[in-house]
Amino acid sequence: MIEETADEEKYSKKIRRNRAADIIFLVIAGLMSIVSIYEIIFVGVFTIREILSLIWAALLILNIIKGRKRFFWLLLAVNMLWAMYLGFCWLFPSSFYSKTQWRYKYQVIYVTDIRKNGHADCFPDELPSELSDYRIDYAPSIWQGTGHFRVHFKTSAKQLEQYEKEYSTQAIYTIPVSDFNGMWDTQVKEISPKAGVSHGDDKSLMVAYDQDYWAGHEKDATVYVVSAVHNWNHPHSGAVIINKTDKMVEFTHLG
DSSP: OOOOOHHHHHHHHHHHHHHHHHHHHHHHHHHHHHHHHHIIIIIOOOOHHHHHHHHHHHHHHHHHHHOOOSOHHHHHHHHHHHHHHHHHHHTSOOOEEEOOGGGHHHHHHIIIIISOOOOOTTSOSSOOSSEEEEEEEEEOOBTTBOOEEEEEEEEOHHHHHHHHHHHHHHOSEEEEGGGGTTSSEEEOSSOOTTSEESSTTOOEEEOOOOHHHHTTOOTTOEEEEEEEEEOSSSOEEEEEEEETTTTEEEEEEEO
């Protein structure tokens, strides 16, 4: 039996330690990859973060299979930096938009339960069977930026009647879309006792509706605001917009 020289023993220890380090990093990369696959398939998020996580996991698997005899400390440092960089990236949710209806329930869970970076207090639990012109989009709130979450579609007159009946009774404000003058903001005449106020008598109200979707349809569209915080700097609102004439509806939450 050939005994290892001192140098060979030193390098074999490094290889063994590196194999252990690779497995630890692979667990981290594996978790990131699972979430990446979920986001790509079920949510529709596909950013460089997801790609880098999958590539890192693949490289770690390759290293574990083939082993490594050189650059132990350099590659260990690279993996540590890579883990910290991707970990930082994963702290921030990604925006998305989609026209794929079956993803709706997963996207709501992703925003409200997994990322906890948005609200769906005025969103329906399920989409109606009859709908067209569907689109959902999400922009996350990051630091000082106020994000939004909204979905719009066209549906049957019967379904819109149900929505109107449900949300008109919940509304703390009922405002025509035309009062927003093509922008998100307006001023209420009197602050509802059910609304929050952050700055004294601030009467500003913002609703994150899709301006392109409602262009030319403002006349018969009504905004039912079910929650609001009057704060021009960090606004919050949940609203449902209904136009029964054109059979259009949008559910939206800001902040």
